[in-house]
Amino acid sequence: GSGRGPPCPGAASAFRRWEQLRRQATTPWARGLLAVAAGLGLLYAVLRVPVRLRDGLAAVTVFLSTLTPKFYFALTVTSSFISGLIFVFEWWHFRKYGTSFIEQVSVSHLRPLIGGAENSPPAPAAFSVGESETSRQNMPECKVWRNPLNLFRGAEYSRYMWVTGKEPLTYYDMNLSAQDHQTFFTCDTDALRPSDTVMQKAWRERNPQARIKAAYQALELNNDCATAYVLLAEEEATTIVDAEKYFKQALKAGEIIYRKSQNCHSQSPQHEAQLRRDTNVLVYVKRRLAMCARKLGRIREAVKMMRDLMKEFPLLSMLNIHENLLEALLELQAYADVQAVLAKYDDISLPKSAAICYTAALLKARAVSERFSPETASKRGLSTAEINAVEAIHRAVEFNPHVPKYLLEMKSLVLPPEHILKRGDSEAVAYAFFHLQHWKRIEGALNLLHCTWEGTFRMIPYPLEKGHLFYPYPSCTETADRELLPTFHEVSVYPQKELPFFIHFTAGLCSFSAMLALLTHQFPELMVIFVKA
Numbered sequence: 001g002s003g004r005g006p007p008c009p010g011a012a013s014a015f016r017r018w019e020q021l022r023r024q025a026t027t028p029w030a031r032g033l034l035a036v037a038a039g040l041g042l043l044y045a046v047l048r049v050p051v052r053l054r055d056g057l058a059a060v061t062v063f064l065s066t067l068t069p070k071f072y073f074a075l076t077v078t079s080s081f082i083s084g085l086i087f088v089f090e091w092w093h094f095r096k097y098g099t100s101f102i103e104q105v106s107v108s109h110l111r112p113l114i115g116g117a118e119n120s121p122p123a124p125a126a127f128s129v130g131e132s133e134t135s136r137q138n139m140p141e142c143k144v145w146r147n148p149l150n151l152f153r154g155a156e157y158s159r160y161m162w163v164t165g166k167e168p169l170t171y172y173d174m175n176l177s178a179q180d181h182q183t184f185f186t187c188d189t190d191a192l193r194p195s196d197t198v199m200q201k202a203w204r205e206r207n208p209q210a211r212i213k214a215a216y217q218a219l220e221l222n223n224d225c226a227t228a229y230v231l232l233a234e235e236e237a238t239t240i241v242d243a244e245k246y247f248k249q250a251l252k253a254g255e256i257i258y259r260k261s262q263n264c265h266s267q268s269p270q271h272e273a274q275l276r277r278d279t280n281v282l283v284y285v286k287r288r289l290a291m292c293a294r295k296l297g298r299i300r301e302a303v304k305m306m307r308d309l310m311k312e313f314p315l316l317s318m319l320n321i322h323e324n325l326l327e328a329l330l331e332l333q334a335y336a337d338v339q340a341v342l343a344k345y346d347d348i349s350l351p352k353s354a355a356i357c358y359t360a361a362l363l364k365a366r367a368v369s370e371r372f373s374p375e376t377a378s379k380r381g382l383s384t385a386e387i388n389a390v391e392a393i394h395r396a397v398e399f400n401p402h403v404p405k406y407l408l409e410m411k412s413l414v415l416p417p418e419h420i421l422k423r424g425d426s427e428a429v430a431y432a433f434f435h436l437q438h439w440k441r442i443e444g445a446l447n448l449l450h451c452t453w454e455g456t457f458r459m460i461p462y463p464l465e466k467g468h469l470f471y472p473y474p475s476c477t478e479t480a481d482r483e484l485l486p487t488f489h490e491v492s493v494y495p496q497k498e499l500p501f502f503i504h505f506t507a508g509l510c511s512f513s514a515m516l517a518l519l520t521h522q523f524p525e526l527m528v529i530f531v532k533a
């Protein structure tokens with residue numbers, strides 16, 4: 001067959017014999033012979049299998065007759081113990097990660113083996129551009145935002161850790177803050193200034209002591225390094241008073257640098273980037289100074305600083321400075337000013353937040369909560385003002401359904417993280433941490449919330465598929481909140497997940513095995529007779 005010589009004579013003769021046998025096998029008598037042989041084989045199997053089954057059953061019967069009640073008791077106790085361990089592990093895994101471990105392993109490992117290539121996801125190249133865009137748009141949006149009222153690392157978070165021994169911030173949250181600092185406080189021209197070069201490395205350090213040491217090195221190179229004072233105020237200062245001193249030094253240095261950048265920002269793109277960086281530093285410092293004044297009780301001064309900052313930099317609304325202003329005005333009980341701020345920012349074209357929605361609900365509730373009684377309302381019906389208040393509460397609960405549990409103190413609070421997920425548990429913790437006192441101050445507001453908030457869920461029976469006033473509730477919030485909130489905090493989940501099948505199965509198996517073990521222990525002879533029967 002290779003073309004290099006004549007074929008082998010032995011191979012040719014064998015091939016001819018094979019052809020003869022194949023032709024003979026196609027004859028009618030050969031087919032009949034094969035059918036008879038197949039029938040005899042089938043008859044042998046039919047007659048032989050019952051004999052083997054009878055022998056096997058006899059052997060099992062002999063084996064069971066030799067077993068004692070102690071063996072059955074040990075078997076059922078062991079089965080109950082193992083199934084109980086599996087049940088406990090499944091329950092723990094579900095509470096911690098929100099999924100069944102057995103189901104997860106089955107889906108990730110067994111399904112590809114059973115389904116083969118049919119269930120495998122198609123390659124990315126198989127999608128067209130339009131299909132890729134559509135699938136990307138259908139993905140749930142879980143953007144993480146900087147917490148507008150985030151606490152101070154040294155003066156608040158660290159003090160909590162010293163007292164309780166618990167770390168209030170997660171690594172993921174602190175890593176997001178490090179990325180924010182590098183984005184806001186660095187630029188391409190930092191290499192031209194030794195102090196800014198040191199601070200550029202400082203923002204990337206993971207060790208707090210290394211960051212503080214780098215900040216002091218930057219101040220040795222340049223005593224007017226504003227970002228170095230910012231780092232010391234955030235992380236080294238152990239009290240708000242000390243933090244305010246550092247921020248005042250940062251403000252003095254930041255204003256000098258900002259004026260210089262304004263004068264030469266049009267010279268090159270590098271100078272424009274430097275002006276943006278210096279603007280970010282100045283806005284950050286002024287905002288934190290206002291927050292220091294708020295924490296130290298100088299609330300009117302804090303309100304004035306926030307108003308001036310919003311007028312000076314009106315384009316930086318994405319920093320949500322108005323949420324700081326809302327909280328300070330509520331502390332002053334300046335409800336008319338709060339309503340004016342809401343009129344500007346509670347707009348259909350602007351992104352919502354728990355602070356916006358729940359503050360609007362609080363103002364509506366304030367008008368009727370003092371005289372509200374569920375018994376009276378059920379008899380005479382709701383007035384127009386009460387209907388407006390209830391609708392505002394329903395709107396707020398639809399936006400973030402986790403908040404009422406914290407406001408009604410059904411769940412314990414923890415320190416809010418430095419980043420929040422809108423409509424998630426992290427945002428609810430951050431809102432309730434600062435605004436619970438404002439709800440308590442208005443008489444009857446929490447009572448009205450308690451009577452009406454659960455009615456929201458009747459309007460949205462399928463929140464993941466369709467909302468009432470907002471988009472469907474995102475299904476990705478639980479995973480992101482577990483990354484943002486500390487491990488000792490029990491994350492609130494919405495909508496509540498049903499227990500997986502394997503938890504029910506293992507619980508039933510454990511209970512059944514335990515019952516058999518108890519019966520075997522109490523009635524050994526009867527259970528042996530039952531098993532043998």
